[in-house]
Ligand SMILES: CC(=O)SCCNC(=O)CCNC(=O)[C@H](O)C(C)(C)COP(=O)(O)OP(=O)(O)OC[C@H]1O[C@@H](n2cnc3c(N)ncnc32)[C@H](O)[C@@H]1OP(=O)(O)O
């Protein structure tokens with residue numbers, strides 16, 4: 001038995017949710033380039049869960065369900081208020097989502113219908129939780145969700161307390177579409193491993209949030225922004241990147257396990273970053289990002305991934321850096337829950353083997369003899 005480090009190239013599940021073939025990403029057979037331009041995030045979430053785009057009645061019903069479920073239990077809000085205000089927002093989200101199971105009497109109902117409702121419930125609740133965490137950490141009261149508006153609109157409202165402008169809503173909605181699913185990435189795999197023991201959907205999503213938090217995965221979007229903040233101004237960019245490369249440090253937001261010729265989502269986020277920069281009359285972050293891309297592509301042959309341009313884009317939307325990875329989770333919970341439903345449908349416990357490389361033929365000796 002020989003281990004494959006990082007399971008590179010190992011096909012560990014069959015799935016009909018999303019695919020990456022020759023650098024093209026599709027959700028249920030629809031090219032991400034098509035969905036990013038034309039579909040709303042709600043349509044995409046429905047597509048991931050139910051395998052088809054919703055008709056108007058189905059979309060209206062989904063909106064009603066999202067409205068109903070977006071109101072958080074008071075006890076959960078009180079619990080979040082007890083977290084320290086310097087909380088890592090992903091740790092807070094992980095804790096709050098884990099606690100959601102306590103307030104759902106159907107948490108352990110394993111019927112398909114109950115799990116589909118829980119997928120919708122989680123989709124409605126995550127934006128409300130992230131906005132509440134963002135506000136409570138800043139000493140503000142959380143806000144009740146609006147009714148009858150999109151998830152992107154509601155999230156920006158619940159975070160800021162202001163009616164968001166339509167350009168911001170459209171940009172965030174498109175970012176949510178682009179982050180919704182991605183085949184067997186680390187957090188989705190974590191979710192599938194957890195629920196393959198027939199544990200509940202909340203356990204699966206809690207595992208996934210833990211995996212997404214790391215800077216080699218979803219946490220990279222915050223690390224990209226930290227890098228841009230550390231660079232500070234365009235004149236310091238070349239020397240900063242050079243010293244990172246000299247020290248053999250990774251440049252966050254570059255490289256990918258599957259895409260070797262570029263991530264198809266990055267161009268959309270780059271375009272949004274430029275458009276928001278033009279709208280704000282400040283292209284500094286966008287231009288710094290483009291310069292970093294030029295240097296890294298030329299010197300390392302690496303291309304930006306989904307986390308690179310989302311950092312400048314979210315900053316230009318006025319979103320604090322600490323909420324970038326939680327926003328990724330707001331989108332990806334659609335994909336996680338679709339994969340969880342798919343795992344339950346055709347389940348077998350996921351239990352690979354390890355190649356043992358430790359010592360052998362050891363003999364026990366009593367503690368006083370060691
Ligand atoms: C939503 C997402 O999860 S997208 C990914 C977000 N993560 C990041 O942006 C973090 C930075 N990137 C990385 O750490 C990696 O590219 C990963 C984690 C995305 C992929 O990892 P792997 O498939 O294991 O690639 P691996 O780390 O083996 O890289 C291959 C080579 O490219 C180098 N490399 C990969 N990414 C980078 C990077 N961002 N900066 C500098 N060098 C890099 C590695 O050092 C390695 O070089 P070597 O062969 O000389 O040792």
Ligand SMILES: O=C([O-])CC(=O)C(=O)O
Nearest residue numbers: 181182184185186257306
């Ligand atoms: O697929 C991966 O390994 C990481 C990624 O891009 C994602 O989860 O969106």
